[in-house]
Amino acid sequence: MKKVIGIILLFVFSIFFVKEASAMNIIFKDVQYSFQLLRALGAAPGGGADIGECLKTGYRIKEGDDNSWYNEWSKTAKTVESIGDEFASQGHKISASEAYLRASNYYRSAEFFLHVNPKDPRIMETWGKSRDMFLKAIKLIDSPIIRPVNIPYEKTNLPAYLGLVDNSEKKRPLLIIQTGFDGTGEELFQQTGFAALKRGYNVLVFEGPGQGAMIREQNIPFRYDWEKVVTPVVDFALQQKETDPNRIALMGISFGGYLAPRAAAFEHRIKICIANGGIYNFHEIMVKHGPKNFEEILDDPDGSKEIDAELYKEMKTNPGLRWSISNGMWVFGVNSPTAFIKATRPYTMEKVVSDIKCKMLIVDSQDDKDLPGQSIKLYNALKCPKEYLLFTREEGAEEHCQIGASMISNERIYNWLDNNL
Secondary structure (H helix, E strand, O other), X not given: OHHHHHHHHHHHHHHHOOOOOOOOOOXXXXXXXXXXXXXXXXXXXHOOOOHHHHHHHHHHOOOOOHHHHHHHHHHHHHHHHHHHHHHHHOOOHHHHHHHHHHHHHHHHHHHHHHHHOOOOHHHHHHHHHHHHHHHHHHHOOOOOEEEEEEEEEOOEEEEEEEEEOOOOOOOEEEEEEEOXXXXXXXXXXXXXXXXXXXXXXXXXXXXXXXXXXXHHOOOOOOOOOOHHHHHHHHHHHHOOOOEXXXXXXXXXXXXXXXXXXXXXXXXXXXXEEEEEOOOOEHHHHHHOOOOOOHHHHHHOHHHHHHHHHHHHHHHOOOHHHHHHHHHHHHHHOOOOHHHHHHHOOXXXXXXXXXXXXXXXXXXXXXXXXXXXOHHHHHHHHOOOOEEEEEEOOOOOOOOHHHOOOHHHHHHHHHHHHHHHO
């Protein structure tokens, strides 16, 4: 059994959990650390970062040391927060807002690798600071109008931000945006929300089960039947006088590339759906290179125990593997690596893809190592009107969800949306 387990670990988990070398590597040899630094830098066009602050922080971090990552990003975040406070006290509202937006992103970055221990009190403290900084920032913005809202959902509420182009109450097209496996609503607004508002779209950014405040404050994990989440969001959107019911679009980012199409298969009030990047079968990403009996090994108590033991051993020295598995266990509400893998089995579009009626844009990235091959699989399976958009190395937008190239990404995606909505 151990020989089989060793083979599985080599070609399954190295593919899904451990990013390969990339031309985009910055400062760090570890690709997950480098990618997360690029992610922080990539918020700059939306006001969530300044390049010098990010690079200076990165150079202070000890590679592979999650506590060092937390300490240095927290240090930068606190410094920029203090700058924002100083500006605010002097009446410089715009400058204060800009500083708070950056502090929000830096606190989010600081919290990222803490997910190895979901009970770590620093998670709530640091994530809470990220949210607080964003709230401070948007309070100082006169236009566009951005306000936090709560969307009724089952016995609780979904946290969200409603962004309006202005206070005219004019009906406009609405873009509903959601994140995926590990993002937050605050980050998403900086990545894509502000860019949409500039183009005349009202925006509704929400967090669902497994995401943001839902997993941290309410401990509600992901669910595969995402239409049960999006339908209340659309209900809420249609209650807003500024929403044009004939022009509602839904965009899912990263793991949202499964969640959004899944919802669109059932929620036909959505006129346009964008998946960046698309996911046809999330479970397949983890098991497609395994032996024919891999599912049987997962279901075998002895086999799963051996896999778990080997993974926990490897996680001690592999930051990317350590974070990916730990975060997956947390947001899927399970207590072992193999339980996480098995929990992803229902996350497939296979039986519902033909039910999508709206027009779809499937976005792909040439070097997407998180979702390799999934976008084109989803695109090929769709029976509805559809288009495929590939970002390439040549244009510098080849990373997962075009991280580090948000202006290039937003320009092309929103141009397409202008033409179709």
